[in-house]
Amino acid sequence: MSRPIAPMDLMFLLTETPNSPKHVGAVLLFDLPPLRKGANEVVRRIVQDYRAAKPVAPFNYVAEMVGRTGPHWRVTHAIDMDHHVQHVAMPAGSAYESFLRLIEDLHEPVMDRNRPAFKVWVIEGLPQNQFALYFKIHHAIVDGMSAMMRITGSMASSPDGAAPAPFYALEMTRPAQQAPPSSAFRHLVSLNQAALRQTTALKDLSVGLLRKAFDRLRSSADRGSEPFRAPHTLLNQPIRSPRSFATLALPLEEMRAVGKVYGGTINDVAATIVDAGVHAYLKGVGHRARKRLIALCPVSLRDADDTAATTKASAIFAPMASPNAGIEARLQHVINSMGAGKEELRAMGKDAAMLYGLSALGIGEAAGATRIGRVTGHLANFFLSNVPGSRAPLYLHGARLAGVYPVSAVGAGIGLNVTLTSHDGAMGFGFVANGASLPHLSELAGQVQSAFDGLKQAATRRAARATAAGSRSDGARAATRTAAVRRGVAPRAGKRILSAGAASR
Numbered sequence: 066m067s068r069p070i071a072p073m074d075l076m077f078l079l080t081e082t083p084n085s086p087k088h089v090g091a092v093l094l095f096d097l098p099p100l101r102k103g104a105n106e107v108v109r110r111i112v113q114d115y116r117a118a119k120p121v122a123p124f125n126y127v128a129e130m131v132g133r134t135g136p137h138w139r140v141t142h143a144i145d146m147d148h149h150v151q152h153v154a155m156p157a158g159s160a161y162e163s164f165l166r167l168i169e170d171l172h173e174p175v176m177d178r179n180r181p182a183f184k185v186w187v188i189e190g191l192p193q194n195q196f197a198l199y200f201k202i203h204h205a206i207v208d209g210m211s212a213m214m215r216i217t218g219s220m221a222s223s224p225d226g227a228a229p230a231p232f233y234a235l236e237m238t239r240p241a242q243q244a245p246p247s248s249a250f251r252h253l254v255s256l257n258q259a260a261l262r263q264t265t266a267l268k269d270l271s272v273g274l275l276r277k278a279f280d281r282l283r284s285s286a287d288r289g290s291e292p293f294r295a296p297h298t299l300l301n302q303p304i305r306s307p308r309s310f311a312t313l314a315l316p317l318e319e320m321r322a323v324g325k326v327y328g329g330t331i332n333d334v335a336a337t338i339v340d341a342g343v344h345a346y347l348k349g350v351g352h353r354a355r356k357r358l359i360a361l362c363p364v365s366l367r368d369a370d371d372t373a374a375t376t377k378a379s380a381i382f383a384p385m386a387s388p389n390a391g392i393e394a395r396l397q398h399v400i401n402s403m404g405a406g407k408e409e410l411r412a413m414g415k416d417a418a419m420l421y422g423l424s425a426l427g428i429g430e431a432a433g434a435t436r437i438g439r440v441t442g443h444l445a446n447f448f449l450s451n452v453p454g455s456r457a458p459l460y461l462h463g464a465r466l467a468g469v470y471p472v473s474a475v476g477a478g479i480g481l482n483v484t485l486t487s488h489d490g491a492m493g494f495g496f497v498a499n500g501a502s503l504p505h506l507s508e509l510a511g512q513v514q515s516a517f518d519g520l521k522q523a524a525t526r527r528a529a530r531a532t533a534a535g536s537r538s539d540g541a542r543a544a545t546r547t548a549a550v551r552r553g554v555a556p557r558a559g560k561r562i563l564s565a566g567a568a569s570r
Contacts, residue, residue: 067137070128074205075136078128080430084306085476086175088182089212090201091486092168092312092470092495097194098224098463107462108152108189108196114462115150115185115231123206124183124233144181149233155190162507164191168199169308169500172472182206183233195467200232204474209363209452213486220459220466228462292382292425295359295443299352299502300343300481307500312470313510314491315517323517326524327393329400331492332451336360336403337396338520339449339483340385342513349508354446358385361445361479362403364410380425381406382445392520393527429477447481448473454486454493471495 070078077087097107126138155164167188176182182203189196202212215232229235295301317331324334340358347354360383383402386395429444452471459466470493471484480499485492494513496506503509 067129067134067139069134070136070138070205076430077203077205078130078136080476081175083175084304085430085474086173087204087474087476088172088176088201089204089207089209089474090172090199090472091212091216092468092472093198093216093466094191094468094470095196095198095461095464096467097196098465107464108187110462111198112150112152112187114228115187116146118146118231118234120144120149120181120183120233121236124181126181126206128178128182128205141181148180149183150185150187153186153188155188157190159190159192161192164188164197165310165312165507168472169310171199172201172310172497173306173308176201176203185231185233196464198461199472201472209450209471209473209484209486213452213454216469217455217459220461222457222459224460224463224465226460291384292359292361292429292444293442294382294384295446296354296356297443298354298358298446299347299350300358300446301443301478302480302499302502304475304478304480304499305501308475309496309498309500309504309506310472311496311506311510312468313494313496313513314468315494315514317487317490317492319521320492320517323521323524326528327396327400329396333396333400333403334517334520335451335485335492335494336362336383336385336449337392337399338513338516339447340399341392341395341516341519342509343447343481344388345512345516346509349512354388357387358446359383359443360385360447360449362406363448363450364407381410382425392516393523396520429479443479444477445479447483448475448479450482450484452484452486454488456487456489458489469493473497475499 081087122140123138125140125142125144127141128136129139130136153167155167171186176184182205183200185198185200187196187198191197207215212232215235215237218235218237219229219232221228320331320334324330327333340360343358344354362381362383364381381403383399383406385402386398390398425444450471450473454469455466466488468491469486469488471486472495473482473484475482475497480503482497484495484497486495487493494510496510498506498509
């Protein structure tokens with residue numbers, strides 16, 4: 066049995082190199098359950114169960130790049146689960162930083178193309194009575210959203226709940242699909258319709274790019290999403306095999322509340338503090354960015370019930386704020402820039418949007434390999450992605466999931482990837498970078514934390530001023546009503562409404 070490899074998935078396979086692997090993953094931190102009978106067996110049972118589970122599609126696929134039918138996935142039954150599920154113990158007294166260094170080493174190598182494209186490590190001996198699961202999966206068989214669906218689906222909703230199958234053995238419900246054509250005629254019709262969709266997508270894409278070109282001639286102002294305008298920075302040095310990794314957790318509701326004060330979203334807040342943190346980090350290592358940075362933000366094109374094993378995404382290329390912008394001005398710029406990019410992507414349609422993302426990434430990989438970005442401008446300066454997670458607590462053999470931190474990929478001449486995912490009231494940031502030029506990512510995580518603290522303080526002051534202004538306005542209206550009553554004249558409702566509207570503006 067075999068099936069063709071979809072175009073975007075094929076791109077991840079074709080552009081992979083030892084210095085630029087195309088797998089993604091995550092670190093899952095667990096709190097060991099309170100001591101009770103069998104509690105010290107939790108890790109051993111997880112390893113045992115994971116090795117006993119039988120992988121299902123696409124985790125039993127091997128990529129075949131040549132053949133009569135072209136590149137395709139081949140099902141394999143020869144799967145060594147001792148290789149795919151490994152058990153590691155940290156030395157006694159190890160610090161969290163030592164655990165991060167281990168993840169860097171595990172994430173660095175390219176995956177074996179002769180085996181199914183997934184691997185799991187169960188890691189015990191972490192500080193604070195914790196253990197971890199680290200997994201990596203080739204991007205050709207999952208995107209962030211489909212991977213997160215499998216992670217959340219492989220855990221129980223209560224400490225005593227039975228553990229579901231591991232993510233690679235989980236049968237996911239697929240969306241309803243049209244029945245296969247029952248005749249050669251219908252088959253030709255379906256091929257013709259697919260060709261028409263792609264032709265329409267190319268037309269829409271070409272018109273969009275031409276419009277951008279004319280816009281740039283008319284004005285130097287930022288207009289929506291535009292790749293290959295990023296300046297050369299330390300983030301765009303040639304990518305080498307070492308990886309650096311760091312984590313950060315922020316309160317989800319605090320991020321939402323801060324965004325609401327300014328009319329923005331959690332994503333706007335995340336982009337703002339990452340932008341500010343990157344500028345501070347670059348300045349601290351003596352490589353200050355002189356121009357505004359460009360963030361490549363993947364956008365899922367997957368329907369809510371779509372669990373298909375493939376990548377369905379596009380991207381916007383959002384100009385961030387100027388290097389010296391204050392934190393509030395930075396957020397307002399990000400809100401406008403991200404909003405314009407999203408509107409532009411919506412106008413494309415799914416086929417054109419996917420082709421847009423595929424083309425940009427493919428050209429970006431070529432530009433990164435040839436270093437032409439120094440002359441033409443880089444695809445972007447950093448990746449920034451938010452993958453929705455679980456709102457409720459999750460458990461594995463009674464151990465509570467304490468945090469989820471994505472461990473994504475770098476490439477296309479972009480040496481920094483910041484991916485976020487939410488879980489149980491917290492937003493977990495996973496920072497992955499080209500270790501040859503961006504070591505010590507914990508310093509970047511610290512700068513992002515500081516930027517959020519500064520933005521939160523600014524939001525508190527802004528909210529207080531708005532409350533005070535509202536109180537003064539209410540007091541002025543009350544005084545007007547009192548004076549009118551004393552004069553024996555009741556204020557008219559229309560004027561009262563107009564006054565309230567003017568005050569709010």
